Amino acid sequence: MLRNLTFRLARVSLTELNLAKNLTTTSIVSRNLDSRRVPIFKEPSKNTGKWEPWVPYKDRYEYTVDPLPMNRTGGRGPNGRIWNHKRGGGLKKEYRMISRQRDAPEADNMNESGELIERITEIIPDKCRTAHIALVTSGEKKRWIIANESMKVGDLIKTTRKLTETPIRAQEGDAHPVGSLPVGTIISCIERRPGKGAQVAVSAGTSAQIVRKIDESVIIKMPSKREMEISRECLAVVGRVSNVDHNKKKFKKFGEKRWLGIRPRSGRWHRKDGRFGRKIKPMKPAVVYNQPLEPPKEVFTFST
DSSP, X not given: OHHHHHHHHHHHHHHHHHHHHHHOOOSSSOOTTOOSSSOSOOSOOTTTOOOOOOOOHHHHSOOOSSXXXXXXXXXXXXXXXXXXXXXXXXXXXXXXXXXXXXXXXXXXXXXXXXXXXXXEEEEEOOTTSSSOEEEEEETTEEEEEEOBTTOOTTOEEEEEOXXXXXXXOOOTTOEEEGGGSOTTXXXXXXXXXXXXXXXXXXXXXXXXXXXXXXXXXXEEEOTTSOEEEEETTOEEEXXXXXXXXXXXXXOSSTHHHHHTTBOOOOSOOOOOOGGGSOOOOOOOOOEEOOSOXXXXXXXXXXXX
């Protein structure tokens, strides 16, 4: 009889443990029923079969400086289910296509020396990004680029891919290969690979610094304090990104977040575990982008 009672108690406790394991929101055990971090419905709807993937603007429109209509998703994914919580509402926004590549085909008016000279005609804030954007013109062509901290209306900015052996003294707002800039230069809008466009230090007020040069590579300290090794031919803009005081903005009322499309959190209680504490971790090794890309793996599909 005592043995049967012990077996029942062990069985009940094991059942409760499994139930708590499925309902918990901690990062230690499994999160089967918690879709806050990762959407659990990454498949077409079982009822309607809905699956409408979002098409990028560059695939829907040709490059233009005119504002484009922007629809809100409300945090819903292609299948109509909530993927991102606390999304919805907000004021209407318009999308402007940004040229991340300073020598892009939208501005192919290079002079004989291989330099592109553009004039800044307008600088405005953009609701789709934290940094300000600048409208630059060269000849009859116009395009939007990410504005620099020191850019002003009427200034001339220069872009060149010419790599020099000796360091040059560049002005803020100009784009040069990182191999042509001296060590210690503050740069932004950095390419990871030549010709791929700006990918590092493009947010408001961010910047990186050239630490040292090794043969055909340049070591750069990113805004996260981690080092990155890239080719000397990668393009970068001298100076910091605009809107430096973006992180100092204070909301005066709750409605300001609703204007941005941020909804209040639910009343669900979440256990505060160790992942919210401060962790002192060693710095990770440098990220190396100065190597050729691996060919994409071949994918085989079988039909029934």
